[in-house]
Amino acid sequence: MKEATFKDKISEGIHDLFYIWKREFQTTFRDQGVLIFFILVPLMYPLIYGFIYTNEVVREVPVIVVDDTHSSLSREFIRKVDATADVEIKTYCSNMEEAKQLMKERKAYGLIYVPSNFSKDIALGRQTKVSIYCDMSGLLYYKGILLSATAVSLDMNKNIKISRAGNTTNRQDEITAHPIEYDNVALFNPQNGFAAFLIPAVLILLIQQTLLLGIGLSAGTAREHNRFKDLVPINRHYNGTLRIVMGKGLSYFMVYSIISVYVLCVVPRIFSLNQIGHPDALILFMLPYLAACIFFAMTASIAIRNRETCMLIFVFTSVPLLFISGISWPRAAIPPFWKYVSYIFPSTFGINGFVRINNMGASLNEISTEYKALWIQAGVYFLTTCWVYRWQILRSRKHVLDRYREMKAKQQLSSREITD
Amino acid sequence: MMETKQKKYTSLGQVMIRECKRLVSRPLYLFCMVIAPMFCYIFFTTLMGSGLPTDLPIGAVDLDNSSTSRSILRNLDAFEQTNIVARYESFDDARIAMQRGDIYGFFFIPEDLASKAISGRQPRISFYTNNSYLIAGSLLFKDMKMMSELAGGALSRATLYAKGATEEQAIAILQPIVIDTHPLNNPWLNYSVYLCNTLVPGILMILIFMTTVYSIGVEIKDRTAREWLRLGNNSIYISLAGKLIPQTIVFFVMSIFYNTYLYGYLHFPCNSGILPMIFASLLLVLASQACGVVMIGTFPTLRLGLSFASLWGVISFSISGFSFPVMAMHPVLQGLSNLFPLRHYFLIYVDQALNGYSMVYSWTNYMALLLFIILPFAVMQRLKRALIYYKYMP
Numbered sequence: 001m002k003e004a005t006f007k008d009k010i011s012e013g014i015h016d017l018f019y020i021w022k023r024e025f026q027t028t029f030r031d032q033g034v035l036i037f038f039i040l041v042p043l044m045y046p047l048i049y050g051f052i053y054t055n056e057v058v059r060e061v062p063v064i065v066v067d068d069t070h071s072s073l074s075r076e077f078i079r080k081v082d083a084t085a086d087v088e089i090k091t092y093c094s095n096m097e098e099a100k101q102l103m104k105e106r107k108a109y110g111l112i113y114v115p116s117n118f119s120k121d122i123a124l125g126r127q128t129k130v131s132i133y134c135d136m137s138g139l140l141y142y143k144g145i146l147l148s149a150t151a152v153s154l155d156m157n158k159n160i161k162i163s164r165a166g167n168t169t170n171r172q173d174e175i176t177a178h179p180i181e182y183d184n185v186a187l188f189n190p191q192n193g194f195a196a197f198l199i200p201a202v203l204i205l206l207i208q209q210t211l212l213l214g215i216g217l218s219a220g221t222a223r224e225h226n227r228f229k230d231l232v233p234i235n236r237h238y239n240g241t242l243r244i245v246m247g248k249g250l251s252y253f254m255v256y257s258i259i260s261v262y263v264l265c266v267v268p269r270i271f272s273l274n275q276i277g278h279p280d281a282l283i284l285f286m287l288p289y290l291a292a293c294i295f296f297a298m299t300a301s302i303a304i305r306n307r308e309t310c311m312l313i314f315v316f317t318s319v320p321l322l323f324i325s326g327i328s329w330p331r332a333a334i335p336p337f338w339k340y341v342s343y344i345f346p347s348t349f350g351i352n353g354f355v356r357i358n359n360m361g362a363s364l365n366e367i368s369t370e371y372k373a374l375w376i377q378a379g380v381y382f383l384t385t386c387w388v389y390r391w392q393i394l395r396s397r398k399h400v401l402d403r404y405r406e407m408k409a410k411q412q413l414s415s416r417e418i419t420d
Numbered sequence: 421m422m423e424t425k426q427k428k429y430t431s432l433g434q435v436m437i438r439e440c441k442r443l444v445s446r447p448l449y450l451f452c453m454v455i456a457p458m459f460c461y462i463f464f465t466t467l468m469g470s471g472l473p474t475d476l477p478i479g480a481v482d483l484d485n486s487s488t489s490r491s492i493l494r495n496l497d498a499f500e501q502t503n504i505v506a507r508y509e510s511f512d513d514a515r516i517a518m519q520r521g522d523i524y525g526f527f528f529i530p531e532d533l534a535s536k537a538i539s540g541r542q543p544r545i546s547f548y549t550n551n552s553y554l555i556a557g558s559l560l561f562k563d564m565k566m567m568s569e570l571a572g573g574a575l576s577r578a579t580l581y582a583k584g585a586t587e588e589q590a591i592a593i594l595q596p597i598v599i600d601t602h603p604l605n606n607p608w609l610n611y612s613v614y615l616c617n618t619l620v621p622g623i624l625m626i627l628i629f630m631t632t633v634y635s636i637g638v639e640i641k642d643r644t645a646r647e648w649l650r651l652g653n654n655s656i657y658i659s660l661a662g663k664l665i666p667q668t669i670v671f672f673v674m675s676i677f678y679n680t681y682l683y684g685y686l687h688f689p690c691n692s693g694i695l696p697m698i699f700a701s702l703l704l705v706l707a708s709q710a711c712g713v714v715m716i717g718t719f720p721t722l723r724l725g726l727s728f729a730s731l732w733g734v735i736s737f738s739i740s741g742f743s744f745p746v747m748a749m750h751p752v753l754q755g756l757s758n759l760f761p762l763r764h765y766f767l768i769y770v771d772q773a774l775n776g777y778s779m780v781y782s783w784t785n786y787m788a789l790l791l792f793i794i795l796p797f798a799v800m801q802r803l804k805r806a807l808i809y810y811k812y813m814p
Contacts, residue, residue, distance in 0.1 A: 033723045052738045058748040104777050127592040129600045136606040137770040138745045139614055146601055153597045160596045179575040180537055181544040182568035189551035194744050197554040311726045312452050312630045316623055319737060320463050330556040333473035335466060359552040362519035
């Protein structure tokens with residue numbers, strides 16, 4: 001037999017690659033399970049999450065007031081707190097016990113206590129205290145109550161200071177109030193919103209998780225359909241590692257380039273989230289992210305023996321992966337060990353890079369670390385995918401060979417019996 | 421009469437033994453019931469081990485470089501949560517550092533701060549926080565706002581001292597009203613306490629959903645459902661009880677483990693004593709198992725049942741309202757949140773372990789969890805039909 005030339009091999013490889021690509025595409029769109037993960041989940045989950053967090057901030061936290069002074073100053077304080085957006089004065093109680101009872105009944109999440117010497121202290125030129133007590137079941141309650149009370153106290157302090165200073169002009173009053181003025185700017189999330197902070201991370205994580213689930217599911221199915229429970233079928237087109245990995249990868253990549261457009265461009269628009277990224281930076285960034293996710297999922301899918309087990313193994317990991325990415329729990333506070341663990345997952349770099357491009361308008365220059373890391377991951381996981389597939393091809397060949405030998409031995413045995 | 425009763429018990433025992441064998445036969449069960457929850461217990465508590473993040477990196481842009489500006493920055497650096505890691509030449513440099521992720525915020529001091537302040541021309545300082553990282557941004561906001569207030573105060577105080585005021589008088593003039601904050605039962609503002617108390621049971625819950633759905637659905641898939649029913653005296657109740665009791669025991673042990681770990685070892689606030697929490701965990705385990713039965717009962721296809729379990733499980737974390745309060749959600753979602761066991765568990769935890777209220781105050785939530793437990797009776801017959809007639813389709 002003539003040795004196939006290098007050129008023949010290449011053309012055959014490319015031919016097979018597209019054959020496998022087509023096959024994978026067909027199985028993807030014929031398999032309801034895979035369709036759930038590749039289409040339905042990316043379509044629906046962002047909408048559910050967006051709906052949950054769409055109010056962005058907590059307004060009008062119910063608060064009880066215990067006012068032991070009943071002076072015009074204390075009433076002014078309470079009125080101003082009530083006027084802030086974050087807090088609503090639900091009711092007044094005559095003593096602390098009554099207030100505590102209401103908090104136990106979940107009628108309020110905070111308590112403002114104005115002591116009896118409040119106005120007297122101010123009139124005498126002494127410092128006075130207003131106490132706030134917060135239910136710590138949600139930190140956003142605490143934050144709302146604290147910020148409102150502080151803002152009101154600063155405002156009233158200013159007026160008290162001015163009235164004591166005995167100035168003659170308005171300008172002097174201003175300077176007395178604030179010898180040094182200050183501004184605060186909440187960059188990249190001006191309303192301090194929960195959705196603007198969490199949703200982008202969830203979107204990126206969703207891409208990785210659905211790929212893990214979808215690819216895991218189809219790997220499980222392939223094994224169940226295979227006679228020897230192998231991942232790679234016996235077929236003349238499934239001969240080389242590279243063509244299988246590239247063919248499958250290409251078909252997932254094409255599906256997910258469309259899904260990504262929906263998840264990363266349409267969804268934020270629906271919920272009017274921040275979107276200040278440069279489109280070309282985003283496209284260039286998504287390239288290695290998708291590649292890394294796909295090859296990561298293909299490598300991980302080797303562990304999946306049955307169709308449905310991927311869900312048991314991968315679904316719960318979404319929560320730890322969101323936390324380890326450093327978006328909700330600050331990266332600076334993550335212990336080194338978990339930081340190293342987080343480098344395994346494409347989502348860590350994906351989330352940080354995407355948030356910076358999309359929310360903070362960074363260019364690829366600023367996220368070069370994440371960008372490079374994703375390319376490295378894509379490369380490494382490509383190699384591991386090739387390696388595990390190579391191993392699988394060899395295994396399935398071995399299984400076939402064993403089976404063939406077995407059959408042949410049987411045949412020989414039976415033919416011998418006949419001749420005997 | 422006696423005999424039939426006896427027979428029921430023996431068949432229950434046989435189904436339980438069969439289930440125990442099934443549980444040890446596949447590493448998948450070991451993973452979902454023991455390894456994965458255990459990993460998550462340790463993961464979340466060590467990830468947030470510091471409780472409250474300290475020394476978050478910020479930058480400084482000091483265009484004044486006077487003794488006043490330097491003292492402001494020195495004082496800011498001394499705050500527990502802020503750590504000035506870099507100084508930048510201009511606003512743009514600082515912004516780029518923020519986009520690079522080096523810092524979570526920066527403090528900007530304009531030119532002529534000192535001279536303007538002394539001559540009464542009201543200089544303006546500013547600070548910027550990156551609220552795309554909400555927790556870091558909020559914590560830094562607090563410190564930098566405080567510092568900005570103090571910066572103005574320091575100047576006024578110097579003037580007041582010069583006019584002959586005592587320290588006490590000066591303080592009273594500068595800050596006539598102070599806010600005295602009492603974060604009840606979590607005075608350290610410990611995020612680990614705030615999040616782990618619900619994250620950890622939540623993970624266990626999602627794994628219970630999955631395991632329950634899978635262990636029933638796989639019988640349909642592998643066509644062993646009839647054999648299972650036959651062993652259970654052809655009664656769906658006996659068969660189901662026999663299947664679920666061994667799992668209940670394992671999951672309950674896992675929940676006792678996290679309770680002792682959180683409240684006994686890590687000393688998270690537990691003002692009610694540990695018993696009400698263990699009771700609540702038992703109810704959570706049973707309610708989650710019941711949800712699992714309902715899921716596979718309504719969708720007797722393994723794939724759909726598990727998809728349902730994943731959806732319910734993952735949404736639980738958001739809708740139970742331990743990070744973003746339910747009161748701020750859309751009214752429809754406020755109603756829907758009652759359909760998630762984790763929501764009730766969270767409210768029980770807040771009342772009991774965190775605040776130490778009597779169990780009476782959370783009776784509605786205990787009732788809700790009990791209601792979840794009787795929910796499977798609605799799908800029993802449907803499930804039985806599925807077990808007998810349903811054919812697995814991939």
